[in-house]
Amino acid sequence: MKLFIAALGTETNTFSPLPTGRQNFDETLYHRHDGGAQSEHYFAQPLRIWREMALAHGDEVVESLCAFAQPGGRTRQSVWETLRDSVLADLRHAGEVQYVLLKLHGAMAADACDDCELELVLAVRDLVGPEVTIGVELDLHCHLSPRLAAAANLIVLYKEYPHTDVNERAVELFTYGRLAAMGEIRPLMALRDCRMLGVWRTSDAPVRELVDWMTAAERRDNVLSLGFCHGFPWADVPNVGAQALVLVDGDPSLADALVDELAGRILALRERYQPALLTIDEAMALLPTLAGLSVVADIADNAGGGAASDATWLLRGMLAAGTPGALFGAVWDPVAVRICMEAGEGARLPLRLGGKVGPQSGQPLDLAVTVLRVVENATVTFGAGRQPMGDAALLDVDGLHIVINSIRTQVFHPDAYTQFGIRLADYRAVVVKSAQHFYAGFAPVADRVIYVAAPGTVSPDFTSLALPRAGRPLWPQVSDPFSAGVAP
Ligand SMILES: [Zn+2]
Structure with a gap:
């Protein structure tokens, strides 16, 4: 045949x-x-x-x-x-x-x-x-x-x-x-x-x-x-x-x-089933009280759902709360990557980061960063293979580490971070811009997983999604879509 x-x-x-x-x-x-x-x-x-x-x-x-x-x-x-x-x-x-x-x-x-x-x-x-x-x-x-x-x-x-x-x-x-x-x-x-x-x-x-x-x-x-x-x-x-x-x-x-x-x-x-979700404020209040490693999912900025992966809402919250010992990523910002690669490892420089693609991304952050590591042609494991991340850099902002990259992708696996020569166990909180695919690789090494609903392109507020082409009522936009009648 x-x-x-x-x-x-x-x-x-x-x-x-x-x-x-x-x-x-x-x-x-x-x-x-x-x-x-x-x-x-x-x-x-x-x-x-x-x-x-x-x-x-x-x-x-x-x-x-x-x-x-x-x-x-x-x-x-x-x-x-x-x-x-x-x-x-x-x-x-x-x-x-x-x-x-x-x-x-x-x-x-x-x-x-x-x-x-x-x-x-x-x-x-x-x-x-x-x-x-x-x-x-x-x-x-x-x-x-x-x-x-x-x-x-x-x-x-x-x-x-x-x-x-x-x-x-x-x-x-x-x-x-x-x-x-x-x-x-x-x-x-x-x-x-x-x-x-x-x-x-x-x-x-x-x-x-x-x-x-x-x-x-x-x-x-x-x-x-x-x-x-x-x-x-x-x-x-x-x-x-x-x-x-x-x-x-x-x-x-x-x-x-x-x-x-x-x-x-x-x-x-x-x-x-009601998936557990925290607001940014709830997560900032909770994190300092927790021992061990918390993996925090920034689900609304998941590239795998069509988001830019450059949203700053959660990162802004972490900087305001002061969260040294945390790792955040991966922020899709090819311009910032280019600047950091030109500056080189060890450089300290002012950097405008993230918030570039649209209103869902929030405002850019102006930071004083140190370039800790640069990895050219970085990759991340998903399933049996590896996906491109583009060129990438690990930055330090007063003890908060940030990974930025040039090819938009979600953080599927811990090697998105460990390829910089760092160990997840050295952090108290590791943020991943991913809705759920991160789970298979991160959950086994985490003490807990926390899902945070920041604003963003993949916001889990389904009641506010405008879906006129759906052509029929949908839960949870209506409580009983089968008795609500079919829209014309
Ligand atoms: Zn899917």
């Missing part, structure tokens, strides 16, 4: 002040035909896995695009169309294929397209016809629609947040996709709209229980995969919101019953 594979995505925050253009893809992840072999980026890993598994079966593999942009605002229309058309041109050139596997994000929007994944999968379906199996792996922060579920044969979502199971899900999708292509299973999907906005950390008990239940339910006869689509709330697009998805073999009544059961368990999280 012949397999066609491609990876294309970003997570679009329609409230982000950062347009997503071609430079973002080029600097984050872009390969035309060999991304799976060339890149360590987590988004490229499924391509490597699918190629290896297909070759082990003696199948032929045609690999197309492998592209991902650091989350930001809508992708420029011309950039989206060029990327989309690259995949379609490669598929045409591939000739007859028996199965297609796509690694997409699921929350990508362009200037004139609210649902890039749907547009791509529909175009792929048009090209390959109704008999060819199309399988799609999506991030759980996606927007699902009945049209997408109808256009693809199989959709498999990550289950974990932090996303520690990208590769496991890729293996599953390959396994079921190939069986479907051989006619040995008949995948069917069912979807339920849960009309909820939220963030659900799978490290927290009620969400953990749900994921464990999902995994157990997959051991039932003819059940292939269960997906809890968390949705990505910061997107004013028609399908924003949480959904339940099930994938079964050949039994529509099983799919319907199971998706209702899953949706019921997701809806129950409205009462069962």
Whole structure:
């Protein structure tokens, strides 16, 4: 058999002040035909896995695009169309294929397209016809629609947040996709709209229980995969919101019953789960009273959700409170990095830092800094690979250490900091600009994790998000979205 594979995505925050253009893809992840072999980026890993598994079966593999942009605002229309058309041109050139596997994000929007994944999968379906199996792996922060579920044969979502199971899900999708292509299973999907906005950390008990239940339910006869689509709330697009998805073999009544059961368990999280969050003032009051190492997440300025990662709200609070022994990062400020690199290690200089991209970033800070270390082409681990941070510097401001960098990314892992030759254990508080992906690497070395809700592009105040294109009421914007009526 012949397999066609491609990876294309970003997570679009329609409230982000950062347009997503071609430079973002080029600097984050872009390969035309060999991304799976060339890149360590987590988004490229499924391509490597699918190629290896297909070759082990003696199948032929045609690999197309492998592209991902650091989350930001809508992708420029011309950039989206060029990327989309690259995949379609490669598929045409591939000739007859028996199965297609796509690694997409699921929350990508362009200037004139609210649902890039749907547009791509529909175009792929048009090209390959109704008999060819199309399988799609999506991030759980996606927007699902009945049209997408109808256009693809199989959709498999990550289950974990932090996303520690990208590769496991890729293996599953390959396994079921190939069986479907051989006619040995008949995948069917069912979807339920849960009309909820939220963030659900799978490290927290009620969400953990749900994921464990999902995994157990997959051991039932003819059940292939269960997906809890968390949705990505910061997107004013028609399908924003949480959904339940099930994938079964050949039994529509099983799919319907199971998706209702899953949706019921997701809806129950409205009462069962409230993620703990502190204000900046609450965190500043709490931190001095704590022993050991506190890891503090600046969740609203998470680059992984489309934020600039240059917000100064929390850093300003820490400077005002006086928090020596703390480490803060990573502030995306290419201009400040350039100045510090020119000044060199050991230099002491006045530096205007952060707060540059827009009102969500707050005001810049004018600081007297000492450049402790400079690292060229810094990287940070995520999943099985490493992501670029650009050039980076470690600064000191009266005992408070700050990491700044030139390629926008979230702090996925402690090595974002330890590559400067420092030890986390030497700090009392370590701040990470990340919503949850940091957790897998930092929680094991921390005495506690504290989530702080500062202002920002990824603010967790879902009631204030303007989502007129959602087209239906959503919890918690209304308390009962199913009795509130559907907006026209
Ligand atoms: Zn995600």
